[in-house]
Amino acid sequence: MLEIRNLHATVEGREILNGIDLTIRPGEVHAIMGPNGSGKSTLANVIAGRDGYVVTEGEIRFDGKNLLEMAPETRACEGLFLAFQYPVEIPGVANLYFLKAAVNAVRKYRNEPPVDAMDFWELIHERMELVQMADSMLKRSVNEGFSGGEKKRNEVFQMTVLQPRFAVLDETDSGLDIDALKVVADGVNALRGPERGFLVITHYQRLLDYIVPDYVHVLVNGRIVRSGDKSLALELEEQGYALYNEEPGRARRVAA
Amino acid sequence: MNDSTQALERLATSDYKYGFVTDIEQETVPPGLNEDVIRLISAKKEEPEWLLEWRLEAFRYWLTQPEPNWVRVHYPPIDFQAISYYAAPKQKGDGPKSLDEIDPELRRTYEKLGIPLAEQAMLAGVAVDAVFDSVSVATSYKGKLAEKGIIFCSFSEAVREHPELVKKYLGTVVPYRDNFYATLNSAVFSDGSFVYIPPGVRCPMELSTYFRINASNTGQFERTLIIADEGAYVSYLEGCTAPMRDENQLHAAVVELVALDNASIKYSTVQNWYPGDAQGRGGIYNFVTKRGLCKGRDSKISWTQVETGSAITWKYPSCILRGENSVGEFYSVAMTRDYQQADTGTKMIHIGKNTRSTIVSKGISSGHGQNAYRGLVKILPTAENARNHSQCDSLLMGDQCGAHTFPYIEVQNPTAQVEHEASTSKISEDQLFYCKQRGISAEDAVSLIVNGFCKEVFKELPMEFAVEAQKLIELKLEGSVG
Ligand SMILES: Nc1ncnc2c1ncn2[C@@H]1O[C@H](COP(=O)(O)OP(=O)(O)O)[C@@H](O)[C@H]1O
Ligand SMILES: [Mg+2]
Numbered sequence: 001m002l003e004i005r006n007l008h009a010t011v012e013g014r015e016i017l018n019g020i021d022l023t024i025r026p027g028e029v030h031a032i033m034g035p036n037g038s039g040k041s042t043l044a045n046v047i048a049g050r051d052g053y054v055v056t057e058g059e060i061r062f063d064g065k066n067l068l069e070m071a072p073e074t075r076a077c078e079g080l081f082l083a084f085q086y087p088v089e090i091p092g093v094a095n096l097y098f099l100k101a102a103v104n105a106v107r108k109y110r111n112e113p114p115v116d117a118m119d120f121w122e123l124i125h126e127r128m129e130l131v132q133m134a135d136s137m138l139k140r141s142v143n144e145g146f147s148g149g150e151k152k153r154n155e156v157f158q159m160t161v162l163q164p165r166f167a168v169l170d171e172t173d174s175g176l177d178i179d180a181l182k183v184v185a186d187g188v189n190a191l192r193g194p195e196r197g198f199l200v201i202t203h204y205q206r207l208l209d210y211i212v213p214d215y216v217h218v219l220v221n222g223r224i225v226r227s228g229d230k231s232l233a234l235e236l237e238e239q240g241y242a243l244y245n246e247e248p249g250r251a252r253r254v255a256a
Numbered sequence: 257m258n259d260s261t262q263a264l265e266r267l268a269t270s271d272y273k274y275g276f277v278t279d280i281e282q283e284t285v286p287p288g289l290n291e292d293v294i295r296l297i298s299a300k301k302e303e304p305e306w307l308l309e310w311r312l313e314a315f316r317y318w319l320t321q322p323e324p325n326w327v328r329v330h331y332p333p334i335d336f337q338a339i340s341y342y343a344a345p346k347q348k349g350d351g352p353k354s355l356d357e358i359d360p361e362l363r364r365t366y367e368k369l370g371i372p373l374a375e376q377a378m379l380a381g382v383a384v385d386a387v388f389d390s391v392s393v394a395t396s397y398k399g400k401l402a403e404k405g406i407i408f409c410s411f412s413e414a415v416r417e418h419p420e421l422v423k424k425y426l427g428t429v430v431p432y433r434d435n436f437y438a439t440l441n442s443a444v445f446s447d448g449s450f451v452y453i454p455p456g457v458r459c460p461m462e463l464s465t466y467f468r469i470n471a472s473n474t475g476q477f478e479r480t481l482i483i484a485d486e487g488a489y490v491s492y493l494e495g496c497t498a499p500m501r502d503e504n505q506l507h508a509a510v511v512e513l514v515a516l517d518n519a520s521i522k523y524s525t526v527q528n529w530y531p532g533d534a535q536g537r538g539g540i541y542n543f544v545t546k547r548g549l550c551k552g553r554d555s556k557i558s559w560t561q562v563e564t565g566s567a568i569t570w571k572y573p574s575c576i577l578r579g580e581n582s583v584g585e586f587y588s589v590a591m592t593r594d595y596q597q598a599d600t601g602t603k604m605i606h607i608g609k610n611t612r613s614t615i616v617s618k619g620i621s622s623g624h625g626q627n628a629y630r631g632l633v634k635i636l637p638t639a640e641n642a643r644n645h646s647q648c649d650s651l652l653m654g655d656q657c658g659a660h661t662f663p664y665i666e667v668q669n670p671t672a673q674v675e676h677e678a679s680t681s682k683i684s685e686d687q688l689f690y691c692k693q694r695g696i697s698a699e700d701a702v703s704l705i706v707n708g709f710c711k712e713v714f715k716e717l718p719m720e721f722a723v724e725a726q727k728l729i730e731l732k733l734e735g736s737v738g
Contacts, residue, residue, distance in 0.1 A: 052685075076693050088689075091708055092709055093708035105700065158694065
């Protein structure tokens with residue numbers, strides 16, 4: 001469902017991604033691991049279409065469509081979701097209101113009428129239970145004054161309400177205790193199904209105990225230097241990234 | 257420059273939707289201002305001698321006053337002799353006796369404006385006093401209000417029917433010498449609303465006035481006087497629109513509020529006068545003096561305003577907190593775009609003990625819009641334990657607009673606590689991207705964020721007004737799709 005071919009991208013004129021190839025089929029969960037600054041968030045931002053991330057080469061197809069030609073909101077309406085590494089605060093805009101605006105924007109794109117108030121209410125409450133979110137969070141302004149953990153939980157909550165076909169989670173587990181981590185995993189696992197794909201960016205192997213990936217990729221210096229199954233994550237946990245991180249030249253040889 | 261910045265810069269091209277002109281026979285006094293014109297206005301209104309004298313005194317004083325020269329607003333000199341000081345729709349025979357008798361053309365105007373003049377007003381729980389140019393056309397639900405002893409009528413009618421009340425309070429909060437435009441208003445005011453809530457009565461519905469400037473080359477000088485007697489409560493709404501015209505029109509109103517012991521007045525304005533075109537031609541000069549006197553102990557006056565229109569807005573709805581424990585509030589959203597200028601704020605004058613005031617001001621500027629907050633918090637020596645909290649936030653859209661904050665604080669009593677917070681922000685790329693990533697278009701994202709910015713003020717508005725205010729802001733933000 002998501003095909004990335006030879007993707008090169010620059011930020012402020014500096015090449016961050018240098019030739020990424022990645023194919024994710026419906027139903028698959030892929031994990032991307034890699035040291036800080038290796039380009040994981042950059043990849044997530046390029047997929048989501050953020051301004052300032054310039055694709056200089058390569059392509060991304062989403063269900064066969066050219067993703068890079070679409071505006072970020074179109075990508076979202078097509079079913080792409082990004083759980084932000086650093087969720088943004090929007091003062092004065094109630095979480096619930098924001099979520100409803102998002103749901104209705106997607107529905108409008110699909111030529112569907114605005115969501116029925118009762119249906120929405122039920123869905124919201126079911127999802128809140130799933131991610132163990134307090135009612136009071138709905139009235140609070142989007143992410144304003146939320147703790148780090150609440151912000152991440154809110155991202156997962158939004159994901160489970162919007163039910164995207166493809167979701168990128170950017171270090172949603174960072175800074176979470178084990179209980180919060182399980183909540184994140186529950187959210188993902190609840191949505192997991194033959195029609196959906198996930199790209200889970202993480203620093204730590206432990207999330208992958210709960211969200212068991214089909215594939216694990218190691219991203220170093222803007223390239224995928226190694227791919228494998230879930231055991232690769234364990235191996236990385238033991239050995240770290242030092243092996244891949246000495247200098248870009250070597251990393252490229254490993255990948256090839 | 258990236259997409260969303262461009263989108264922001266492209267804001268501000270939606271058309272003014274209230275710019276139609278009503279084709280109606282007008283009775284207009286020829287332009288010009290002299291004592292004869294004032295006598296004519298007074299005679300048309302069958303005013304008592306004392307009121308004519310008051311007007312004339314104001315006029316003579318006005319002649320001695322120079323036109324104010326404000327720092328932050330710029331406009332060509334106004335030719336006060338080129339303005340007509342009285343315009344009224346010509347009536348067939350006597351004046352309308354009921355809502356059904358109002359000129360159908362006029363009613364259509366109000367319908368276009370969405371004013372619930374007739375029965376809908378009852379359903380909406382709103383009693384409307386509609387001021388069309390200088391004459392109050394209809395006041396609905398007078399009967400129902402009269403049962404409670406509430407007086408809600410046009411100012412002219414109040415002068416005829418309740419002269420003792422008018423005489424007792426007129427000019428007690430805004431004396432005719434107050435400022436250039438208040439003086440002018442005192443001399444030539446044509447109509448406006450009058451409200452009196454008797455002791456212990458809670459007004460059962462929102463009272464509402466819609467002002468509309470229709471005739472060209474006329475000024476609108478309405479005068480509003482609201483009195484809440486002991487223990488009374490009233491919520492008053494004021495909405496304003498005007499047709500599009502190339503020349504500037506002057507609107508110099510005076511609003512006086514008086515709250516006696518334990519009384520509370522809530523005054524909400526949504527001001528959407530014609531702002532002029534995208535090049536800054538035409539539009540209303542909105543020079544208004546609004547002031548409330550918390551005369552009694554434990555009284556409260558709360559101003560909420562959403563200012564989106566006018567070429568120039570110059571107004572400082574203020575509170576004089578004389579009664580012990582009295583409370584003054586000012587909640588304001590002022591939005592300027594194109595070449596609009598707004599210089600607005602409030603004055604909180606603390607005289608009584610334990611008086612408290614709150615100021616929340618939100619300024620939004622786009623295009624070449626200039627927005628200034630100007631506020632005075634004055635704690636007099638008598639105001640033991642006075643408290644004030646002020647918060648002034650500015651939101652800038654694009655880089656050609658401006659926001660300016662001028663807080664003046666004068667504390668003459670050491671027990672006072674005065675806090676002032678100010679911030680200036682832009683809609684961040686991060687916020688826009690976050691919204692877009694959830695499927696929300698750039699335009700909707702901007703209006704979502706702006707509405708969020710205004711939330712603290714909007715939540716002070718009565719429900720139906722809050723919705724209208726939100727729609728107005730959205731309308732003003734239209735044209736931002738990148
Ligand atoms: N918006 C940005 N502006 C400038 N540099 C950036 C930006 N985003 C990422 N970078 C740079 O790109 C590199 C990769 O960053 P990132 O994708 O965030 O890495 P990761 O998520 O793997 O830690 C870093 O060197 C970072 O400084
Ligand atoms: Mg990152």
